[in-house]
Amino acid sequence: MSSGNFLDKLLDGVAVEWKTLGNEEFFEIVNNGRRPVKAALRKSGATPYYGANNIQDYVEGHTHDGEFVLIAEDGSASLENYSIQYTTGKFWANNHVHVVCGKSGLNTRFLYHYLRIVNFIPFLTGGARAKLTKGSMIEIPIPIPCPETPKKSLEIQAEIVRILDTFTELTTELTTELTTELNLRKKQYNHYRDQLLSFENGEVEWKTLGEVALDFGRGKSKHRPRNDEKLYGGDIPFIQTGDIRNAAHVITQYSQTYSELGLIQSKLWPKGTLCVTIAANIAETSILGFDACFPDSVIGFIANPEKTSSGYVEYLLSSLKTKLEEKGQGSAQSNINLGTFENLKLPFPSLAEQARIVAILDKFDALTTSLTEGLPCEIELRQKQYEYYRDLLLRFPKPTQAGECP
Incomplete structure (x- = not known):
């Protein structure tokens, strides 16, 4: 339906006058x-x-x-x-x-x-x-339907408000419902994750991360000052704590790169490395989707495939995130050190059991992620619907520009 036809039906032949604020x-x-x-x-x-x-x-x-x-x-x-x-x-x-x-x-x-x-x-x-x-x-000019007939004018204005408010309420209702559903999914996911990763003493072996890793340590950024422009602008991905926080299990994007000089004073970690933040955003975890460097505010963990996987260890650490955050409180900027993780004893069942747990949690995570990604899309669609009808209802033609929008 065109803007003119929609408005014509609503206005029912009355004139529109423009008044400034x-x-x-x-x-x-x-x-x-x-x-x-x-x-x-x-x-x-x-x-x-x-x-x-x-x-x-x-x-x-x-x-x-x-x-x-x-x-x-x-x-x-x-x-x-x-x-x-x-x-x-x-x-x-x-x-x-x-x-x-x-x-x-x-x-x-x-x-x-x-x-x-x-x-x-x-x-x-x-x-x-x-x-x-x-x-x-x-x-600023404002359109007023038939201002000389106040009762009719206010009826038309009220009907426009009613329609637009209805769309606004529907969008708000949808946002609330989807947000509630997302929070329930996350709680359900966290419950099953914690259940799957809870073991009694004697059921499994308890080991440190160093005992199940091929490599385990902090990232490197030796050069000072760290903001030296010569370190940046090359082709080597340089991952920062924000990139880890914003990723969903696998890091696929980055906002900074190292030059060859940057690489020389750092360390290149391979694809599949589990990254764990120890400053600013404590115990955020994600797995590298490509070879990359990162600073000493991030720990790198390369799993020994004969003992564990990066996916399993990530789920373990995410289940302990609250406890790890508590260990970092008390300073001006929350942080923990490598020693916190070096001394951490974690449960490691058989590789088959680890793989079973990861497969289950991956499915739960996929469901939660799909809802998380769908939420803004659905809200955006409702918002566009509101804007479409708002434009139909409020794009009044000016007398000097018949057929055109003001």
């Missing part, structure tokens, strides 16, 4: 009450404290009470998708938002939905620190 018959700008308060001086309370992009804090007192749209004055996280917030009840607004509401002939929620499709860039000043001054904001 400065038109005091339909809009009220309530900036006078805004008051910024430094974080150290805020008194903790139940009132949301709004900044340019979101709620920054909860405080005592309030600056406004009612239904309002908050338009970023400066500091919007995106200029293309400009920050527009909707709020009701008591709240505190700092001086980085304009506070606007509709008067008796305008539905404030309708105003909120429409402002979300406005291109604010032509109204901004200030270059790098883009700012929407009040003088510019009051020039």
Whole structure:
């Protein structure tokens, strides 16, 4: 259905007039009450404290009470998708938002939905620190169906709001349901993982990682300063703790590379090496999907195939992650050392049993990963659906541009 046909049916022949935000018959700008308060001086309370992009804090007192749209004055996280917030009840607004509401002939929620499709860039000043001054904001045009017939106008606005709010609620509901399902899957996975890796004394052999490894030690980065530009920019992958944290079992991506000079002062670990972080993000684990170097904030473990596998050891360490994190607490930046792992006694059943456990956990992990990857995709589809209908409902043609979108 075209935008024109959809709107024609909804408008039922009534005219649309364009009024700027400065038109005091339909809009009220309530900036006078805004008051910024430094974080150290805020008194903790139940009132949301709004900044340019979101709620920054909860405080005592309030600056406004009612239904309002908050338009970023400066500091919007995106200029293309400009920050527009909707709020009701008591709240505190700092001086980085304009506070606007509709008067008796305008539905404030309708105003909120429409402002979300406005291109604010032509109204901004200030270059790098883009700012929407009040003088510019009051020039923004807003479409109002048949303003001379308030009852009909408000009915049309309310129907547009109802449809768009329904899509918003469906997206929120779906996000909640999928997030809940994902958390349940993760709990189920962790339960079965811990059950499969729980052994009584005497059932299996308990060994250190050094006893089942071909190689086991910290990565190397001998050169100082470590940020010397000559070390970087070559073809050799240089894995960092963030790459390990962001990977799902196997590291397939990296954000930094070493040059030949970088390689000389480091160590190249082979594909299949288990990487374990010991600083910043403690006990995060992933397996190299390619040969790579890494710094001494990462431990490398190459499994002896006659005794274990990197996959089995990774599951073992992930089941102990909470305990390992506790060992690293107490310093300014959480960290543990190689000795923590050298002294760690872990259960090693037969290779066949290890392989059986890994196969089961791989299946559970695949189910969890599929849901994790599907979650943002499904939410994005719902968001696009909302945006499609929003555009159909709110792309009113201007009188001077019949058939064109404003």
